[in-house]
Amino acid sequence: MRTEFPSEHEIARAWHVIDAQNAVLGRVASRAAMLLMGKHKPIYTPHIDTGDHVIIVNAAKVKLTGAKEQQKLYRRHTGYPGGLVETGASKMRATRPAKMVELAISGMLPKTKLGKQMYRKLKVYAGDQHPHQAQKPATLDMGKEARR
Numbered sequence: 272m273r274t275e276f277p278s279e280h281e282i283a284r285a286w287h288v289i290d291a292q293n294a295v296l297g298r299v300a301s302r303a304a305m306l307l308m309g310k311h312k313p314i315y316t317p318h319i320d321t322g323d324h325v326i327i328v329n330a331a332k333v334k335l336t337g338a339k340e341q342q343k344l345y346r347r348h349t350g351y352p353g354g355l356v357e358t359g360a361s362k363m364r365a366t367r368p369a370k371m372v373e374l375a376i377s378g379m380l381p382k383t384k385l386g387k388q389m390y391r392k393l394k395v396y397a398g399d400q401h402p403h404q405a406q407k408p409a410t411l412d413m414g415k416e417a418r419r
Contacts (some may be wrong), residue, residue: 286408292329304379331368
């Protein structure tokens with residue numbers, strides 16, 4: 272028996288909306304990464320992008336557990352000698368709340384060209400409005416486990 276691989280026109284890409292208000296960051300990120308990769312579909316193939324589009328709203332209201340709000344650091348480098356820049360989670364939430372969610376999700380995606388292609392299907396908004404109503408996105412309920 273031969274293994275069937277989905278072709279590009281066979282892949283149906285749905286749109287999902289995840290409300291991150293009062294949800295734990297890691298749980299939202301892992302669910303979004305699973306949807307972006309397409310692991311929830313029976314046609315999932317590791318070397319083909321079979322994932323859906325994901326819209327995350329209320330990224331500014333996502334929860335961090337424990338003492339991460341004061342202790343977690345986001346690091347980046349400017350490219351110049353001694354150019355390491357560290358930003359705390361509380362400052363990141365105040366200045367760029369959508370970036371917190373984007374970094375958490377991108378860390379869970381493959382570090383390849385395929386992962387970058389999956390990442391392009393992610394849309395994150397700090398507020399509760401998004402401009403993707405024409406795509407008729409389905410609201411995804413994170414359930415009780417994401418609200419701990």
